Amino acid sequence: MEQKGLLIVISGFSGAGKGTLVKELVDRYGYSLSISCTTREPRPGEVDGVDYHFKTKEEFERLIDYNGFIEYAQYVENYYGTPRKFVEEEMAAGHNVILEIEVQGAINIKKQYPDAVTMFITAPSAEILKSRLYGRGSEDEATIDKRMKRAITEADSMPVYEYIVVNDDLDECVDQVQSIIIAEGSKSKYKESFINEIKDELSNM
Numbered sequence: 544m545e546q547k548g549l550l551i552v553i554s555g556f557s558g559a560g561k562g563t564l565v566k567e568l569v570d571r572y573g574y575s576l577s578i579s580c581t582t583r584e585p586r587p588g589e590v591d592g593v594d595y596h597f598k599t600k601e602e603f604e605r606l607i608d609y610n611g612f613i614e615y616a617q618y619v620e621n622y623y624g625t626p627r628k629f630v631e632e633e634m635a636a637g638h639n640v641i642l643e644i645e646v647q648g649a650i651n652i653k654k655q656y657p658d659a660v661t662m663f664i665t666a667p668s669a670e671i672l673k674s675r676l677y678g679r680g681s682e683d684e685a686t687i688d689k690r691m692k693r694a695i696t697e698a699d700s701m702p703v704y705e706y707i708v709v710n711d712d713l714d715e716c717v718d719q720v721q722s723i724i725i726a727e728g729s730k731s732k733y734k735e736s737f738i739n740e741i742k743d744e745l746s747n748m
């Protein structure tokens with residue numbers, strides 16, 4: 544198979560630091576980040592078109608009808624979905640694309656794109672996870688409670704992922720994820736044209 548872009552799926556507990564990790568991967572290595580659509584309210588500081596495409600329920604459901612998502616899911620009473628056009632175009636252009644999505648979405652993507660690289664990001668412990676959620680200060684106690692309960696279910700899905708990455712120190716976590724991406728992209732199945740080229744060169748020497 545010829546190398547297109549890799550589809551890199553990053554999931555993890557709410558509060559595991561996925562957002563910061565993904566931002567670092569984009570800044571340091573220039574990966575293409577898919578911006579999801581959601582029906583949830585913007586948090587303070589979030590910008591439409593940068594953090595998410597914020598949609599009404601009606602707008603979101605229309606996009607579902609038009610086959611506008613490669614996957615979508617409901618999470619804590621809101622819709623979240625990955626826009627089809629951006630992902631397909633970026634991959635076709637040979638760019639590595641990052642999706643930061645929840646478990647149902649990751650399972651769905653893996654069915655459609657078996658070569659997608661799936662990683663689950665976790666805090667070192669449940670205690671640290673909870674304190675990071677409180678530290679964020681953007682959600683009320685009831686929402687944090689829902690997210691912690693959801694984490695219990697999400698933990699059941701951890702074995703579905705190919706890689707589990709513990710985010711204790713951000714730099715180490717970024718390095719670990721980058722190593723995984725390099726290893727995946729080095730698989731011989733993506734190197735067919737390179738192999739053929741070097742074979743040609745060798746036989747013409």
Ligand code: 5GP
Nearest residue numbers: 579580615616618623624625643644645648
């Ligand atoms: P948050 O509200 O904290 O930004 O996101 C809640 C959850 O939705 C996170 O686990 C996040 O990874 C997930 N999420 C964000 N965008 C998408 C998406 O397009 N599809 C799916 N399935 N999950 C998403």
